[in-house]
Amino acid sequence: MGERITTRIGPRVVIIGGGIAGVEAALTIALGFPDARVTLVARSPVLTIAPNLVYVPFGVEEELVDVRLDVRLPQFGIKLLIGDVAGVDMSTSSASMSGGRTLSWDALVVAPGTVPNSAAGSRLRTLRDAVALRSQLEDLLDTQWRTSMAIRILPDSTWPAPAYELAFLTDAWLRSHDRREHVDLFVVTEDSAPFEFLGADPPPHVERELELRGISMVAGVPGARIEDIDADLTIDVGGLSAARVRGLHTAPDGFYATDEHCRMTNGAYVVGDAGSGRVKAAFVTAWQARRVLADLGGSLERLGTSTDGVPHDTVIYEMDLGGETLVVRLAADDLMIGAQLRPAEVSLEPAVPDKLRGLLTRALLLEGHEGSAAARLDQAFQVRRHLRLGPPPGS
Ligand SMILES: Cc1cc2nc3c(=O)[nH]c(=O)nc-3n(C[C@H](O)[C@H](O)[C@H](O)COP(=O)(O)OP(=O)(O)OC[C@H]3O[C@@H](n4cnc5c(N)ncnc54)[C@H](O)[C@@H]3O)c2cc1C
Numbered sequence: 348m349g350e351r352i353t354t355r356i357g358p359r360v361v362i363i364g365g366g367i368a369g370v371e372a373a374l375t376i377a378l379g380f381p382d383a384r385v386t387l388v389a390r391s392p393v394l395t396i397a398p399n400l401v402y403v404p405f406g407v408e409e410e411l412v413d414v415r416l417d418v419r420l421p422q423f424g425i426k427l428l429i430g431d432v433a434g435v436d437m438s439t440s441s442a443s444m445s446g447g448r449t450l451s452w453d454a455l456v457v458a459p460g461t462v463p464n465s466a467a468g469s470r471l472r473t474l475r476d477a478v479a480l481r482s483q484l485e486d487l488l489d490t491q492w493r494t495s496m497a498i499r500i501l502p503d504s505t506w507p508a509p510a511y512e513l514a515f516l517t518d519a520w521l522r523s524h525d526r527r528e529h530v531d532l533f534v535v536t537e538d539s540a541p542f543e544f545l546g547a548d549p550p551p552h553v554e555r556e557l558e559l560r561g562i563s564m565v566a567g568v569p570g571a572r573i574e575d576i577d578a579d580l581t582i583d584v585g586g587l588s589a590a591r592v593r594g595l596h597t598a599p600d601g602f603y604a605t606d607e608h609c610r611m612t613n614g615a616y617v618v619g620d621a622g623s624g625r626v627k628a629a630f631v632t633a634w635q636a637r638r639v640l641a642d643l644g645g646s647l648e649r650l651g652t653s654t655d656g657v658p659h660d661t662v663i664y665e666m667d668l669g670g671e672t673l674v675v676r677l678a679a680d681d682l683m684i685g686a687q688l689r690p691a692e693v694s695l696e697p698a699v700p701d702k703l704r705g706l707l708t709r710a711l712l713l714e715g716h717e718g719s720a721a722a723r724l725d726q727a728f729q730v731r732r733h734l735r736l737g738p739p740p741g742s
Pocket residue numbers: 363364365366367368369388389390400401430431432433458459460461471472506509590591592618619620621627628629630631665702703
């Protein structure tokens with residue numbers, strides 16, 4: 348008699364959303380829990396990343412890196428469905444797609460990202476925003492008079508760091524055009540100090556660097572008053588809430604409430620910007636995906652101990668100060684909701700920022716992508732040359 352073949356059938360995991368968070372969760376679960384049957388529902392077969400978005404307003408050519416999810420994800424045993432999830436039914440653990448198809452799950456991972464609430468200022472979320480901002484900034488160069496530019500961090504900001512990055516880059520760009528002294532540049536925030544989202548004891552580096560460059564902080568503004576503060580050019584950062592998925596409820600702050608395992612309810616998780624975690628950024632999604640994997644009963648050991656040289660107990664964020672890079676290292680566990688943040692390890696480095704380090708998405712999908720990582724870094728070096736950025740006078 349022949350040997351009996353048994354197949355272990357693991358949980359069906361359905362992931363909603365083909366942005367960085369959904370893709371990172373899919374890769375993490377597929378690698379760390381090979382028995383799981385992972386299905387990712389994405390609106391597009393391509394994940395597009397705009398690594399130079401923040402530089403585009405300053406005249407740098409836009410570069411889009413397209414990752415073919417339909418080609419790459421099946422290589423990791425992940426099934427990709429193209430479409431829209433019209434809604435979920437938690438009582439039957441099923442999702443209905445807009446074409447009428449129904450998907451049943453044992454575990455659901457929700458990663459639909461965010462949508463902007465109304466705000467009066469310009470935005471920097473998409474390439475179109477960046478190109479529009481470029482012509483507004485060029486207008487600042489043409490004006491003979493003294494002008495003002497405000498970057499407003501709206502109270503429901505998911506990730507205020509780009510506001511500071513934009514302020515530093517604007518300062519450097521204006522200096523490179525000999526226009527700095529004609530423009531009053533300020534950041535408006537509810538917080539009493541920059542990077543307060545990192546905890547009660549934020550690193551002093553950003554405040555010091557802002558001072559050095561003459562960028563004013565209008566701090567401690569009540570949330571409801573931030574939009575009353577205006578300038579010749581006003582840019583709004585934040586003012587977002589989670590993209591709604593019918594059948595799921597958001598908390599009053601507009602995001603899906605989760606616990607420290609990114610768990611919304613038993614068997615349903617939220618990763619990425621749509622969740623209630625305190626730091627909402629691409630680099631955090633690696634840590635979130637690992638939390639979900641562990642809670643599902645998958646193996647963290649299968650992922651090894653580091654990705655791209657970033658140990659799995661650490662997350663790294665790098666930000667361009669226009670001439671130098673701020674590198675922030677945080678203990679991953681400190682990102683937990685309610686955790687007491689230990690002071691972040693912060694340093695200033697001469698190299699250009701190295702974004703998305705530590706993500707499987709970058710290590711597995713971007714590094715192997717034709718021309719992507721190397722081209723991106725080259726481009727970033729050109730950016731500094733193009734903008735003629737350097738440390739501010741007197742530093
Ligand atoms: C200017 C700027 C600079 C930034 N810089 C950095 C940085 O330097 N480092 C960093 O780590 N982060 C940075 N971020 C943040 C980072 O871009 C976001 O945290 C990240 O892209 C969020 O990913 P996400 O997958 O949660 O959301 P998204 O990228 O919005 O993806 C969600 C996806 O889900 C899809 N979707 C929604 N609803 C459904 C549905 N019902 N059915 C199917 N699909 C659905 C959407 O179409 C979308 O494709 C920056 C952000 C901005 C705006």
